[in-house]
Structure formats: C-alpha cells, structure tokens
Amino acid sequence: MRNKCFRKFYPDQEDFKTIKKEFADFALFMNAFENPDSIEDRVDFEPKQWWVTHGVSTRLLKKLALKVLGQPASSSCCERNWSTYGFIHSVARNKLTPARAADLVFTHNNHRLLSRNSQAYLTGPSRMWDIEGDGVESFGGVGMLEGANLSLDEPDLEEEIIDSLT
Known part of the structure; x- marks a missing residue:
C-alpha cells in the first residue's frame, strides 16, 4: 500500500524510484538518517520539527x-x-434502503463541492448556501433548498415538503 501511495504522489518513474530509496534509508537508519542525533x-x-531538521537531504x-x-x-468531515x-434518512423517510441513503449523501456532498466552483456560489441569490453546514433541523431558513428542484423519489413526502414551504 505504501508503494501505491508513493506512485500516486509521484507518477514519474524516476521520482518513484527516488522516493522508495529515500524511504528505505529512513526506515533502515541508513545514509542521511544514520547519525546518532x-x-x-x-x-x-515533534514529527514536523524532526523532518525540517533531519530531512534536508531527502x-x-x-x-x-x-x-x-x-x-x-x-x-x-465525518460529522x-x-x-x-x-437529514436524508429521517423518521419521515425511514423506508430508504441504506444503499439509497448512502447514494443520496454522496450526491449531496459532491453537489456541494462542485457548486463551490461556480460564480453563482459567490455572487448569486443562493450565495455561499452551504457555509453553515448541514445542521438543519427544519426546512425553514435553509436558503437555496427552499427554491431548489428536489426529487427524493418519494412523491408523497416531496408534495408535503413543498406544501409546507408555500
């Protein structure tokens, strides 16, 4: 797994060989890492202090x-x-399968991340809509979600939500 990580960070073959050699030296107390200090x-x-002090040659x-x-x-991030x-798998929506709920969470988080790249995120009517996180207990005051075109594949619940907003 370590080599897989190294290859991801250093796709160039020469860099990959270099990082493997440097790690071997570090792990085996060789070359630049063999002095007693x-x-x-x-x-x-502290680890960062050590690397700044002794990692000069790597x-x-x-x-x-x-x-x-x-x-x-x-x-x-976990929280x-x-x-x-x-928010997605609540008492009102307890018939969602775990896989479906996980897909909705995944989609929501990716939408949040992608929306941050748009100009509307910074200047539009829903400016910085997710800045307060997901701690929404009700549908009142959730900004962009009030006017968003939501579809939960649950028409009855969707209708109830829309009716409560109007």
Missing part, C-alpha cells in the same frame, strides 16, 4: 512527510457526513 531526535522532536520524502503531517486531524445522512 537523527536517531535520538526521533523520540524527542527532497521527495521530506516534502511528502511535511504534506502528510500538515493535514489537520479532525472529525468534522458533516453523518449530519447529512441524518
């Missing part, structure tokens, strides 16, 4: 390590996804 500092330093591995270590550790799932 480098080995001792692995325990004492251009690709250092760059990848700092990229990975710079990722914020957060569960907010947002669960919130969307709860």
Whole structure:
C-alpha cells in the first residue's frame, strides 16, 4: 500500500524510484538518517520539527512527510457526513434502503463541492448556501433548498415538503 501511495504522489518513474530509496534509508537508519542525533531526535522532536531538521537531504520524502503531517486531524468531515445522512434518512423517510441513503449523501456532498466552483456560489441569490453546514433541523431558513428542484423519489413526502414551504 505504501508503494501505491508513493506512485500516486509521484507518477514519474524516476521520482518513484527516488522516493522508495529515500524511504528505505529512513526506515533502515541508513545514509542521511544514520547519525546518532537523527536517531535520538526521533523520540524527542515533534514529527514536523524532526523532518525540517533531519530531512534536508531527502527532497521527495521530506516534502511528502511535511504534506502528510500538515493535514489537520479532525472529525468534522465525518460529522458533516453523518449530519447529512441524518437529514436524508429521517423518521419521515425511514423506508430508504441504506444503499439509497448512502447514494443520496454522496450526491449531496459532491453537489456541494462542485457548486463551490461556480460564480453563482459567490455572487448569486443562493450565495455561499452551504457555509453553515448541514445542521438543519427544519426546512425553514435553509436558503437555496427552499427554491431548489428536489426529487427524493418519494412523491408523497416531496408534495408535503413543498406544501409546507408555500
């Protein structure tokens, strides 16, 4: 799996060979990583500090390590996804199959991401429509969703929702 990751980040064959060699050196405490300070500092330093200090001679591995270590550790994406799932698969819509609900969540999140690339997202009447996330308890005040053409493949529920909006 590590090589699969390396190949994804470095599709060029020469870069791929270089990153594999640099990782082998790191894992086996060889070449640039064999000095006692480098080995001792692995325990004492924060990972990013260590890579900045001791990863100087490994251009690709250092760059990848700092990229990975710079990722914020957060569960907010999961929470947002669960919130969307709860919005879609509610008591009123409990006959949705798990696969159908997962497809709707997937579609909703991709729509959200794609809409951010449009000019209307920044300037239109539904400006920044998803900025507050998915924590919507009712259909009141959800911005763009009020006028959107929604289809849940559930005509009765859809009619009820539209009637409650008007």
